[in-house]
Amino acid sequence: MYQFSRAIYRELANEVLPGSGNAVCERRQRLLAECESTVERLATDRHYFARPVRTLFNDIRALFPMSSQLRVYGVIERHVLLAAQYVDTQAREGVTFDGSPLCCHATTRKGTSCQRVPLPGSKYCPSHKHLDDDVRELEVTAA
């Protein structure tokens, strides 16, 4: 998964705002950390991470000069969408980003984790699909 955050970092590291002392180095470290946390969240929490491109852009835009903002957004968009596609493709095949099997997030009546494969685009299997709908409705109500 980190190939995606590294790719963003490689394209943007040289454009961070100049500064004295360790400023540039610190900005680059911050850039890499933010890229990694976005990609991590995409991989592990895809369904509840609604706007990954905008989130990462807002987190790192202050590290770049005004003249780089458009390019920064474009680079983020390109790589984050690729990462999201990758996670989705893996999910359709019933595996997570690292190839381990994807399991339904529900708990059965016996109190154990459900072992069934989730529906595409859902955290839940067909029997627990209603749980997903409940969460979505709650989010809509709250918003």
Ligand SMILES: [Zn+2]
């Ligand atoms: Zn289930």
